[in-house]
Amino acid sequence: MIPDSALKLLLVHDSFEEANRIVSLLRNANYRAESKHVNQEEVLSKLLQEKPWDMIIGQYQGENTPIKSIFSLIRRFDLDTPVILISEQYNITEIVEGLRLGATDVLPMDEDQQLLLVVARTLFNLEQRRLLRQFRRRYADAETRCERLLGSSVDAIAIIQEGTYLFTNDSFAQLFGHLESDSMLCLPVIDTIAPEDHARLKEYLRPIDKDEEIPLETLRFTGITNDEIPIPIEARIAKVDYQGEPALELVISRQFLDGQVSTGDDQGTEPSGAMNIQRDKVIELINNAIRLAAQKHSSSVLLYITLDRYSSILAEIGIQKTEELVSQLVDKIRDASSQDVSLMRFKEDTLVMIMPNTGTDAALMFANQLCETVGKHIFQLGEQTFTLTLGIGASVISETVATAEGCIEKALSALTELHQKNNGDFANGANLYQSEIGPEYCEEDVEETARAMLEDKLFELLYQPIIPLQGKQEQFYEVFIQTKPEADEKVLPDNFIAKVFKTDAARDIDHWVILESFKALSEKLKSAPTTRLFINICSHTLTDEGFIPWLKVALKASGLYPKNVIFQLREIDVARQYHRSVELIEELSKINGDVALSHFGLAIEPMKLLQNLSVNYIKFDSVIIEKAYQNDESLAELKSLISSLKIENEQIIVPFVERADMIPILWTCGVHYIQGHFLQPPSQRMNYDFSDDDN
Template identity: 25%
Template sequence: MSENKANALRLLVVHDTQSEAEPLLSSIRNAGQAVRSHFIASIDELTRVLGEQSWDLMLAKLSTGTVDVSEAVAGVQRAGKDVPIVGLIDTFNSEVVASALGMGVTDVVVEGDEQHLVAAVKREHAALATRRELRELRVNLRETEKRCQLLLDSSVDAIAYVHEGMHIYANQAYREMFGYDDLEELQCTPIMDLVAKDNLDKLKSSLKTYRDDQSGEVEMVGQHSNGGTFDMRVTFSGASYEGEACTQLVIRRGDADNAELQQKIQEISVQDLVTGLYNRKYFSETIEAAYQQVVQNNTTQLVLHVGIANFQDIKAKAGIAGTDVVLKELADLYREWQPENSVLARYGDDSFAVLMQEGDIEQIEKDALAARKAITEHLFEVDGKTIPVDVVFGLAHIDERCNNGHEALAHAYEAFTQAVPKNEGFRYYDKSDMANLSDDSMVAKVQHALENDGFRILFQPIISLRGDNQEHYDALLRMVDKDGSDVLPEEFLPMVEARELGATLDRWVVLNTIKILAEHRRRGHNTQVFIHLTPSSIQDPTFLPWVNSALKAVKLPGDAICFQITEEHAQSHLKAAKAFSKGLSLLKCHLALTHFGLVESGLSVTRHLEIDYIRVDGSFIDALAKDDKAMQPLEDLIRDIHKQEVNAIVPQIESAEILASLWELGVNYIQGYYVQAPQAQMNYNFDSDGEEEAV
């Protein structure tokens, strides 16, 4: 009896009367499915019962006058509940069916068709069970991966993962054994450099032999970074790290006790050094833990994106150091308004994030707007200058309809981006609003484009003013909208980064670009292509080994590619960018900084990175078009770039009027519509003297 109740279908019913709905329930019971039903008499009752327990299905008569079915569907969506809804109609009508499906109903059944009703109920119930199992498996997988990572990090055994001869992970014990201070430094060091020279053949053979499901133990002589050697016994085995097939190396040791060091590292690792708040890493782990609680306990939580709407203006007025002062003061001020029992973190350069338990949306909005008013009225001062600060709040639910906690955070960011242009201080991401779920949503567009090859690459030539005989192109990404028009990166990249899809998108761009480039070079062209990267790839230890494999697959030399990162991202992730730069040099790839000249003391970053090109920010050229006196800042910047022995690229050249001035300044390369608009093919004639004639 108890088993039957446990397997019963928990059913919500919207109908004219409870007695008229009973034949429907009898049909389901006669098909062998136990049913526990609850008749819904009002929207308020629906809201109450959704919050009290979990439900498996809703049967809703579309034409009933008891409850507005559209409101009921919206209520289920707003509550964030994964409850499939089967609509009931008296006679078949294609327009009614289409309208119901568009509203969010999963199927529509003619009420007298028992066979269709039973089939639909069984199908939706089975699909719901699969989704619930999938959510549980995702949670369990993330928890298992987290535990494995903790075991790796804390292990006294030296453990590393190697792909294509390069390290993609090494724990503290491994780094200490070979004398490396941090992982980024080790990731730039081939595994071949860590063994004695007379052991190289043995290491190469072991890496080839022990992969996939093979494993074995080999005695070798290790090479310390200080030149010393030591005996070691290495266990090789095939493995996978963050989805990348690789080889695991385990070196046994028994004298490592760095618990105190690990504790200090842990304390520092969760704090943002500028504001003193929790940092992005800690918040990411916390929001995933919150999602696990939501799935396991059938509850909901809330996440708040607190974005600085005028961040670029603040940077322009206060500079980098002054911006940090403003951020620290803003963090201290917002702490006074922080919701009780919540987690507050600095999540991005220009945003904070708040994780809180379920609460009243109207009250949260009221408090957020009050906090915004206090921040707007506060006098932030840097070097005697008053810096206005405008914050905008985006709120979203973490519920079982999310795939993970970061999806809820992306929803909060989407609410923020919708509020900013309308000068709203607060917006809630309402899942019952179909605009948030349709193809009009940038989230949906990006996801669809990634899954259905909805991006394309255009190429714009970069021509030399100094006689360089190599061809250069800038690879420009475009997303194809449903009407065939191009969506520019600045419209979708923030959403890509918010949903942590940057690494996926970068790999798509790199793979497709090098395929096109390889074919182009096979036709006799000496061509180099510049490829833009998001911060995700700079920080991804598996990215460069993957690039190495991709280049080898199409037989391209490394110097055929120049990767580009923005000056701001290089500054924000300097440690990772430094390791990334070293790794690129091993692959013979080039590195360029873009949007250069906006950050104070930006040239200091060139001391840490091996940079081949610097592309000046287009705002310098925009300023020239408005005021001839704006040439002096550009001249100063070009002179400073050349002092670093780096090639300068000036973009956005729309006419020949300033070419002579740029040539006199010593600018190495120019780019813009005056040369050629972005094209689907690399078809510019570099043999022409058009640019020399223009000068």
């Protein structure tokens, strides 16, 4: 950006005089600064939503608007607004934390020449990013035009990658007996080729390297339609670049098609429904909103609206009634919406709404109200009544968005996060995608937040059964910890629980988990006296020499025996604190307590690690099990490791059992216990039926 261009600047500073001094400095350096002074978080939020800003210069130690609030708002509104922080003095800790939060730079106060150089560099980088997004938008527009040309071509065209169809136009789909091209997406090419031609064409169904040369040639083979009717095919095949990846293009000429395809009048019609699926139109509308955001700096919000449990509804009442239900749903959504929004059907179970000139807060509020309105409404089909719920992923269409597909992916990411919280296809709520400009939490923040959440009782325990394979009668559960749903308002970072256990707060959380587990176990033992709990302890607790005395007091207070629980240590923690681990295991053994070694098998010599450890149970790491699912060689390695453990008389637990066919294999190998979501995911109650003969 050239120095005499307009610089739209926000100065987030407690002192108006210092903010004014910075503006004067920039103007003396020939910047035409259009600036606003901000000393309240609410004002900053309002200004960031009104129009785009080129830069924020903020006070590191600001009290009225803390720097974490600045970055939180930028993430929430999905903005590309660089932030320069001014600190009272040179402090490497503050520099590191500022950069970790996402600042472009952290400067000491009164270093005016350094500030001018950083401003120039920051604006240049900003201009380059804006140009890059502009070129990406142009590239996406060009790809869209190419897609339209491919789709409307009189020739039958297909794009193939690694043996599957990535794209087919209508002519190609109809040739192979499909009503629409979407039904061939991801279909294996081999399924559309006669068996006698498989070997000859197999060469074209493998992965292709970017630098690999594949000459243009004509192929003749017998195709198989959707109705298993053989048809002769003559097609040109060539290597192309499709969406940035190497692929093969198969083209069947119009002249050849004229002798093969009927006019299509007898193909039938699609069932009448609420709204035709218009994927291309949705993409076009999003692209228009992207162009508007880039040219006029007017942000919009995309709502990706899905019908919860669509598959179950379809299976229950059929496609015709489902379409009638969707039609009523569309009318309900339109009634709840303003007239200037665009609502279109993107997939069978998905509608897309574009809300122009709308802030994220307003859009998210509308989305949540829409979920509530639909959830309370009774839908009527003849004599049947239905209640429906929605899952809505929201994403901002701002200057940072380059493509429509990217915008949809963000909304999908927000929706997926919502589904994960509800463990399935049920959402009944809305969630906004927030970009990751930089980690919002450093280690000190995580520890402080964890301690506050512990005090506010925002953690809860889950229990997952560990099921015996060899006819034993114990009822084992492993204890897990998670944050309560209401804790999400704190906008916790990804993998928050894992990050917590790297801080000093981990010891206190371990104590809380143990005490809460003891309470639950005392109650459970009244109805199931053979119940035992596997409780994980972290490296901080492992190295705590006061743990065993504390544990004795906790056991006495709860009325439990040490044998009622099994303390679980991670292999990596034991390897790092080997001598202390040996001491702790011996101390637990003296009070008749058992120990399990979890995440086993990743050490360079895992069996050697066990030589001086008197552990009672061995649990494999998920990586070992996942590899065993993938190929016979890894499965053989797992079996060999199990055999070595059996020689040492170890009780073996295999977690992450997610396939029924693995159970007889593990039973044959002599595995003692299994665990996994396939059997039962973690739940808030210890309610697994261990008496079930099928288990």
